[in-house]
Amino acid sequence: MKGCFISFEGTEGSGKTSVIRKIGEYFINKGYTVLITREPGGIRISEKIRDIILNREHTEMDPRTEALLFAASRRQHLIEKIIPALERGEIVLCDRFVDSSLVYQGLARGIGYEAVLGVNQFAIENHFPDLTLFIDVRPEVGLKRVFQTPGREINRLDLEQQDFHKLIYDGYLKLCNSFPDRIKRIPGEDEIDIVAKRCVKEIANLVLGARP
């Protein structure tokens, strides 16, 4: 495959979506074709699966069902959108991919990392990203960004969320240690331009290496 597949991960308020936009602009200006996507990626089947996952009435959904559905949605997005773009030689920037499931379903929902990895390996058949950038923003900083709307105080619910976010954050740090070659930790608490530059540096190594 000729293109480069890069995924972005982070906790809430990590700013990955804005960072991805900046990185996209950078590579487009350099003359590359860039696909910016996120699950379900506008793929009809994946959208329908996502509706089932997110439907507030589906309170009885079992965590493993949720993990399977995320994996199913991911596969269809991969097959219909990501792989064809890679075959055309494009740079694919994907906002969340398999690592979100490993952390959210595997660690935070308590299914277990190995089980969720197994399901996802079945779904993606080793199409792991070439590079994954974990935008490292500490949960308390990310939450502050999210909740720093004037007049809003951090309440009990937000504090509960803070525990959840800490779990997710620690999960990502674990993953960085487990896959040091694929997942790079990018310090993310500075200005967006600085964070984007750090990402570009990592991606440029990979992209230039892949191009003749």
Ligand code: TYD
């Ligand atoms: P999303 O709407 O993409 O929000 P964000 O801006 O945080 O990326 O994601 C919705 C939520 O779904 C988010 O809290 C992460 C979670 N999620 C999982 O639990 N498992 C997954 O595999 C993915 C892709 C997302």
